[in-house]
Structure formats: structure tokens, C-alpha cells
Amino acid sequence: MAQKPSIPKGTRDFSPEEVSKRDYIVQTIKKQFQHFGFQPIETPSFENSDTLMGKYGEEGDRLIFKILNSGDFLRKVKDDLYTEKDSLKLTPKISEKALRYDLTVPFARYVVQHQNEIDFPFKRYQIQPVWRADRPQKGRFREFFQCDADVVGSDSLWQEVEFVQLYDAVFTQLKLDGVSIKMNNRKILSGFAEVIGESDKLIDFTVALDKLDKIGEEGVTKEMQEKGISAEAIKTISPIFSLSGSFLDKIASLKEILASSETGKKGIEELEFVQKAIEKMPLQTANLDLDVTLARGLNYYTGAIFEVAAPANVKMGSIGGGGRYDDLTGIFGLKNISGIGISFGLDRIYLVLEELNLFPTSAKNNTKVIFINFGQKEALYAMQAVQKLRENGINAELYPDAAKMKKQMNYANKRDIPFVVLAGSKEIENKEFTLKNMKTGEQDNLNFSVLVQTLK
RNA sequence: GUGGUUGUAGCUCAGUUGGUUAGAGCGCCUGAUUGUGGUUCAGGAGGUCGUCGGUUCGAGACCGAUCUUCCACCCCA
Numbered sequence A: 001m002a003q004k005p006s007i008p009k010g011t012r013d014f015s016p017e018e019v020s021k022r023d024y025i026v027q028t029i030k031k032q033f034q035h036f037g038f039q040p041i042e043t044p045s046f047e048n049s050d051t052l053m054g055k056y057g058e059e060g061d062r063l064i065f066k067i068l069n070s071g072d073f074l075r076k077v078k079d080d081l082y083t084e085k086d087s088l089k090l091t092p093k094i095s096e097k098a099l100r101y102d103l104t105v106p107f108a109r110y111v112v113q114h115q116n117e118i119d120f121p122f123k124r125y126q127i128q129p130v131w132r133a134d135r136p137q138k139g140r141f142r143e144f145f146q147c148d149a150d151v152v153g154s155d156s157l158w159q160e161v162e163f164v165q166l167y168d169a170v171f172t173q174l175k176l177d178g179v180s181i182k183m184n185n186r187k188i189l190s191g192f193a194e195v196i197g198e199s200d201k202l203i204d205f206t207v208a209l210d211k212l213d214k215i216g217e218e219g220v221t222k223e224m225q226e227k228g229i230s231a232e233a234i235k236t237i238s239p240i241f242s243l244s245g246s247f248l249d250k251i252a253s254l255k256e257i258l259a260s261s262e263t264g265k266k267g268i269e270e271l272e273f274v275q276k277a278i279e280k281m282p283l284q285t286a287n288l289d290l291d292v293t294l295a296r297g298l299n300y301y302t303g304a305i306f307e308v309a310a311p312a313n314v315k316m317g318s319i320g321g322g323g324r325y326d327d328l329t330g331i332f333g334l335k336n337i338s339g340i341g342i343s344f345g346l347d348r349i350y351l352v353l354e355e356l357n358l359f360p361t362s363a364k365n366n367t368k369v370i371f372i373n374f375g376q377k378e379a380l381y382a383m384q385a386v387q388k389l390r391e392n393g394i395n396a397e398l399y400p401d402a403a404k405m406k407k408q409m410n411y412a413n414k415r416d417i418p419f420v421v422l423a424g425s426k427e428i429e430n431k432e433f434t435l436k437n438m439k440t441g442e443q444d445n446l447n448f449s450v451l452v453q454t455l456k
Numbered sequence B: 001g002u003g004g005u006u007g008u009a010g011c012u013c014a015g016u017u018g019g020u021u022a023g024a025g026c027g028c029c030u031g032a033u034u035g036u037g038g039u040u041c042a043g044g045a046g047g048u049c050g051u052c053g054g055u056u057c058g059a060g061a062c063c064g065a066u067c068u069u070c071c072a073c074c075c076c077a
Helices: A017-037 A056-061 A079-084 A087-094 A102-111 A158-173 A185-197 A197-208 A214-226 A230-240 A247-257 A262-280 A326-330 A344-354 A376-391 A405-414 A427-431 A449-453
Strands: A046-048 A098-099 A124-132 A143-152 A180-185 A287-291 A302-311 A318-325 A341-345 A369-371 A394-400 A420-423 A434-437 A443-446
Touching: A017 A102, A017 A124, A017 A143, A017 A158, A017 A344, A098 A143, A102 A124, A102 A143, A102 A326, A102 A341, A143 A344, A158 A180, A158 A262, A158 A302, A158 A318, A158 A341, A180 A185, A180 A262, A185 A230, A185 A247, A185 A262, A197 A214, A197 A247, A214 A230, A230 A326, A247 A262, A247 A287, A262 A287, A262 A302, A318 A344, A369 A376, A376 A394, A376 A427, A376 A449, A394 A449, A405 A420, A434 A449, A443 A449
Parallel strands: A180 A287, A369 A394, A369 A420
Antiparallel strands: A046 A098, A124 A143, A143 A341, A180 A302, A302 A318, A318 A341, A420 A434, A434 A443
């Protein structure tokens, strides 16, 4: 055998069964997006580099896949730049396009570019693959799908409410009960930093705080100190490490902690609004929770922050996330457009549904019936029936070769096809079909109309 | 990007301190059974031991590089 072919690191092939199951999730999400009034858009797989570069921070730039220019691109590079061998400086000269890194920045570009055709508020969803030159881990790939829904052009808090309901609707539909929708607000995080007089260290503060469930209070304290936040300041804020009780209890505690911060109080107000609305319109299967440690890197969020955790009995990171960003389109020159969006983690949802065995059997849209091929004449008789079955919406096929019966039966068995039709000279003579149920092994002689009825 | 880890048949894995012709289970193919699959029985095919290089009389095993897998960081979905 020749050298076995392979696929690049962090990419995957999907088998027919995997595609069916992924499609089931995507269709469910899509349906709910549409119920909530979102419209689909699609953007190119690659963008101009300057659209993407610098939007995700230094770390992000490193993880963007760059596309090499066409033609004899090295000839155009100046000699001194070439001999310098500085990749960072050379890259923009030899690569002017890059693969999409997420869906949010291309969306912002889309909104700015088409601002005169768009009716605001603009509710769009987008389900497309994105690429990251990351080092893969479990549930982390270099090519993966994002399922995003965003609204731009409205700063109404009803959007926050709606996104909580959207999460609930999707996971309810997927029969994934007991997910936890965790909310926080960037203004509360700003409030914390303000209260301890470390507003300029907000990022370091939140990055450390976010690790609370992982490294504990001690670890967080240590990391904050390493970043130059005084022990005294940390002590002032330490009550937030052990907030407990209901959403309302936590709100009450926060009101005390953030009493001196206008920004903080605004954040509390926003969370309270959402909580009260959801109280009047209870969620079907999800729980809404407040988690002040929620921060994850997402530096462009300015208001609400969402994260969805899988049910407690499954060990899995977040299966969705999002938040409000007040000025995303600002980077492309369109100011004062507020946006809010959420995302579903397709791959992780897949793993969770698999673990809990929640995929319906209908997720496989398999062939329902296969006709045994007995030879030229019989195949024509079978093919005519196959055609009519297909017209009746039944997935049907004819085994293409007049192979041994054993082989054909075995094929049906392997492919998990529930019914087999035998139509040889005997059946043709009587204008009927022998239908065999592969599970029970029973078989009957039927005319065509009964055959259709049975298979429908 | 940092540190570690993994790779032997289609799949899951054995393979002793370096020593003839690299094994098992499952799967696959053929037959018993020329219009009846799953069970059983008999037989068979399938390997450049991830790749390239090195050490050695001799490498699946030791060394180096590289690719890949998974994990912890970084970061993030």
C-alpha cells in the first residue's frame, strides 16, 4: 500500500452518521434563530488581512491563518526586509488575505459595508466554519463551526432577555435539560476595579477572577498580586469570591459591594432587569444564574456577558457564550452602533448529546428500503418501483449489481436499512413484491400500493 | 508560542535486557448455504512497526529530526 494520506493537524473528516447528527443540531438551532426573527447571512471564507489583523489582540494575530499571495510574491519584497528575516514585518508583504477567525468581525465589516441597505435593528444569524492556527486539544480544533446570532442597532435590554429565551428554546428543543445560563455584566467588573481603585488593571483583574473555579481563591489572589494589585485591595473585594444563594441574593450582596460605583450600579440594574423579566416568563428547562467571575478574555464586551454550562452531570466546558458590545462597528468607522450576540458551541454540544445519548434515531436519514438485484430484467422492475417510492417521499434504492443474495442482504444489514424488497421472476409474474423486515425477519407478498402504505 | 505525551493490520491493543519469518481479539474476504442477512464452522487476505536519518554484526525496541495524537499552560469556542 502506498503512503497513507492524512489530513492537517486539528482538522476532521465527518462520517455520514456524524454529518447527520451535526445537521440535527444545526437545524434545531437554525429553526429557533428563525423563530426569534433572525435572518441568515454568509461571508467569505477569507477576508483582506487588514480586516482581521489587530482585531483580536496580539495573541489573536498569531492564530490567524494567512494566505500566501499569488504569483512571484517574493520578488516584490525589498532586499533589506528579506534579509532581516523578521516574520512579523515580512508577513504583510507576502500575504494580503487571511482565513476567517470568527464570525463577529466579518459581521461587523458586513454591517459597515452594507449600512445603507440594512434595516436597523439588524438581527442576523450565521453558521459557518472558522479557522485558527491554534494547537489542538480535545474539543478544540483548527477548523470548526460557529453558530452565531447577533443584533446590532439596538441597546434595548429586551435583547438580553430574548437571548436568554433563545438559549432556553434551543436546549429545550435538543432535550438537553438543566443547562445553566450564566450571566454577568462588564459594568460590574468595571465597578469592582473602580471600588478597589485599580481601574487601569481591569483586564488583569478580570482574567484572574475568571479562573476562580479552576485555581481557587488563593490562586486568584496570588495572580492578582503578581499583576500588581495590592493585597489590601484584594481583601476589600474578597466577598465576591464567595457569593452564594439565588440570583436575587447575589444582586443584594453586589449592591453593597458596589455602592460607591456608578458604573457598577448600572451593571446591577441591567442584570436585575433581565432577571425580573425572566421571572415573569419562566424558562422551560434552563436555569438562569449570576456568576460574577464570568469574564473570559472577551475584551470588547461592554455590558451583558453570557455563558452556558452543560448540565451538572456532564463534564464539559461552556457550550455557548456571548455578550453585548457597544462599539464593534467602530473599528470600521461606523460609530454608536450597539450590538449583542451569542454563540453556540456545535462541537461541544455534539459531545454532550452523545454522552447523554440524546440524539433521536431519526437523526440518521438513512435509506428505508433496498431492492435486491436479481439481474437485468428484474432490476428494471425494481427500479420502476424505486422511482415511484421516491416520488412518495420514501428513501429507496436498488442494489446496483446482481451480486449474490447473501452479499446484498449483508449490505442492507451493515447499512442498517430496515427493509429489503425481493422482486424476482415469481414476484414479477404476480405483479407483487416480497417485503422483508430486517429486524423481525418477517416477510410478506404485497402489491405496490400496500408496499407504499407499509413503508410510509 | 512553552512544557509534556502518543503512534505496531481496517479497529482495540500485545510484542521480555536490541537477536531467525512481528502476534491476538474484533472486523474484512471466500466457502459450507446457485432466492434470504444477524448465529456457527472451515479457510484466506491484509504490516516499509508514523516518516526521514543515525548508532549497531543486527532496530518495532536505542538516539536525533519531523509529522501526528492527547494533556497542562498561554489563549479561546
